Each structure stands twice: as structure tokens, then as C-alpha cells.
Amino acid sequence: DPNVFHKRHLKEIRDLGEGHFGKVTLYQYDPANDGTGERVAVKALKQENSFMPDCWMKEIEILRSLDHINIVKYKGCCAELGGQVLQLIMEFLPLGSLRDYLPKRKLGISQCLMFAQQICQGMDYLHSMRYVHRDLAARNVLVENDGLVKIGDFGLTKYIPEGEIYYRVREDGDSPVFWYAIECLKESKFSFSSDIWSFGVTLYEILTRCDQRQSPQNKYAEMIDPNHEQMNVMVLIKLLEKQLRLPCPKDCPHEVKLLMENCWATDPKQRPSFQSLIEKLEAIRRTYD
Numbered sequence: 607d608p609n610v611f612h613k614r615h616l617k618e619i620r621d622l623g624e625g626h627f628g629k630v631t632l633y634q635y636d637p638a639n640d641g642t643g644e645r646v647a648v649k650a651l652k653q654e655n656s657f658m659p660d661c662w663m664k665e666i667e668i669l670r671s672l673d674h675i676n677i678v679k680y681k682g683c684c685a686e687l688g689g690q691v692l693q694l695i696m697e698f699l700p701l702g703s704l705r706d707y708l709p710k711r712k713l714g715i716s717q718c719l720m721f722a723q724q725i726c727q728g729m730d731y732l733h734s735m736r737y738v739h740r741d742l743a744a745r746n747v748l749v750e751n752d753g754l755v756k757i758g759d760f761g762l763t764k765y766i767p768e769g770e771i772y773y774r775v776r777e778d779g780d781s782p783v784f785w786y787a788i789e790c791l792k793e794s795k796f797s798f799s800s801d802i803w804s805f806g807v808t809l810y811e812i813l814t815r816c817d818q819r820q821s822p823q824n825k826y827a828e829m830i831d832p833n834h835e836q837m838n839v840m841v842l843i844k845l846l847e848k849q850l851r852l853p854c855p856k857d858c859p860h861e862v863k864l865l866m867e868n869c870w871a872t873d874p875k876q877r878p879s880f881q882s883l884i885e886k887l888e889a890i891r892r893t894y895d
């Protein structure tokens with residue numbers, strides 16, 4: 607079965623990333639044991655979290671059910687600890703995430719907008735399957751080559767049943783609050799529209815070329831008075847309720863600034879859909895051809 611990987615043939619190479627519940631590692635899968643095997647990315651639960659296999663199995667099922675050029679490919683599973691827990695095997699993209707790639711490459715605005723449009727295409731497909739991603743950020747977008755990006759992690763993705771609009775969560779764990787829509791911070795209400803807000807923050811990251819000095823967290827921290835308050839979720843909510851938003855990165859075209867701010871509308875219903883963002887980004891990109 608090409609989707610089954612045997613632990614004994616997986617040779618660890620290096621870490622690719624670490625989240626709250628798991629970590630992603632680069633391995634060579636080398637059954638011939640002659641160094642000619644293919645490189646794969648393996649996502650495993652951190653041991654202390656192996657108590658939550660049901661949402662882990664759900665994550666594996668979700669990625670296995672997805673098939674889109676802008677979504678990282680599922681390759682299979684590997685039994686761990688005598689079969690209790692599975693490891694998720696994905697295709698390996700050598701250029702890593704946008705956070706690794708953008709600071710090193712001086713991409714023009716047109717190529718940044720092409721990446722943004724491809725993220726919208728992957729997300730439009732995900733929403734068409736009635737999944738809310740809940741963790742869209744530049745660190746979770748992978749680079750295949752300088753013309754193709756893919757969404758690379760679905761650890762917080764949830765299915766929204768027909769007829770429902772929101773997904774309420776209990777755990778806040780290590781929540782990516784600076785990418786969260788205001789209604790997620792205030793009421794833990796996640797929806798297709800809250801993914802649009804996170805896309806706006808991801809577009810902001812792309813336009814700053816993932817410069818960490820201009821990260822969402824640092825930029826929001828600059829908006830408060832450091833002398834009398836420390837940044838936390840309550841301070842962030844107040845700042846957003848005062849209609850403050852991330853600043854427009856330099857060399858960001860005016861129509862892209864408007865598009866980004868539309869994604870951060872307080873009212874979720876005022877935010878665009880990924881379909882309309884694809885059309886708008888396509889039109890703006892054509893002015894650069």
C-alpha cells in the first residue's frame with residue numbers, strides 16, 4: 607500500500623516547524639537503505655498530547671480528503687508507538703514556508719499578489735468543502751517554487767455542518783490571536799468570514815515580506831502605550847474596537863490596502879468571500895502586466 611510508511615525506513619534529517627500540539631520533521635524514506643529514498647515531511651503529535659487522537663485522526667482524514675494544487679499533498683501514514691498514534695506523511699517542499707522564503711527573496715508586488723491569489727484559491731476550495739481553517743498565516747503557507755504556494759497545515763481546521771455558520775471552540779491553547787478576527791477573540795466564534803480576516807493578516811505579512819520587525823504582534827504592540835499596558839487579548843480587543851488596524855506596508859498599492867481593510871471589517875458579513883478576493887487580486891495583478 608503506497609500510503610503506508612514503515613517507521614524503520616524513515617531516517618530523520620531536520621526539523622521543519624513546531625506548533626502547540628505537534629511538530630513537523632523532514633525525513634528520508636529509504637526502504638532500499640541505499641540513500642536513494644524520497645524526502646517526506648512528517649507531522650507527529652507531541653508525546654504529551656497523544657491523549658487527543660480523535661482530533662488528530664480528524665486532521666489526517668481532512669488532509670487525505672483534500673485534493674487541490676494549492677494544498678500540500680497527503681502521502682500517507684506511519685504507525686507510531688505500536689499503532690496507537692499515527693504520524694502524518696506529506697510531500698516535502700524544499701523552499702519551506704513563506705516566513706523562510708520571503709525575507710530572502712526580493713519579490714515584486716505582482717508576484718506577492720500571485721501568491722496571495724493562490725492562497726485564496728486553496729482557501730476557496732477548503733470553504734467549498736465546508737471546512738474553516740482557523741490558522742491561516744504565512745508560517746503555514748509553503749513554497750513549491752517561485753510560482754506556486756500551498757497551504758501546509760490543517761491542525762485547527764473544523765467542519766461547519768450544513769446550515770450552521772459558526773464553530774465555537776473551548777481550547778485556546780497557544781492561539782494565534784494576532785491573526786484572529788474580533789468575534790473570535792470576544793466570543794470564540796469561528797466562521798468562513800473569520801478565515802477572511804486571517805487572510806488579510808497573511809496578505810499583510812506577504813507585503814512586509816515576513817519582516818519580523820513588522821510582524822502583526824510587533825505592529826499591534828506599537829499601537830499601545832508601552833508605559834502603562836502590556837499587550838494581551840483584552841488590549842487587542844479594545845484596540846480593534848477602536849477600529850485600529852495593521853498599517854499599510856510601504857509600496858502597497860492603494861487598491862490592495864482597501865482589499866486588506868475590507869477583510870478586517872468588524873461585521874463578518876461585510877467581509878469579502880475568497881471567490882471575490884480571487885477576482886479582485888486577478889484584476890489588480892493585470893494592471894502590473
Ligand SMILES: Nc1n[nH]c2ccc(-c3ccc(NS(=O)(=O)c4cccc(Cl)c4)cc3)cc12
Binds near residue numbers: 650700761
Ligand atoms: N517544507 C515542508 N514540506 N512539506 C511540509 C509540510 C508542512 C510544513 C509545515 C507546516 C506548518 C508549519 N507551521 S508551524 O507554525 O511550525 C506549525 C503549525 C501547526 C502545527 C505544527 Cl506541528 C507546526 C511548519 C511546517 C512544512 C513542510
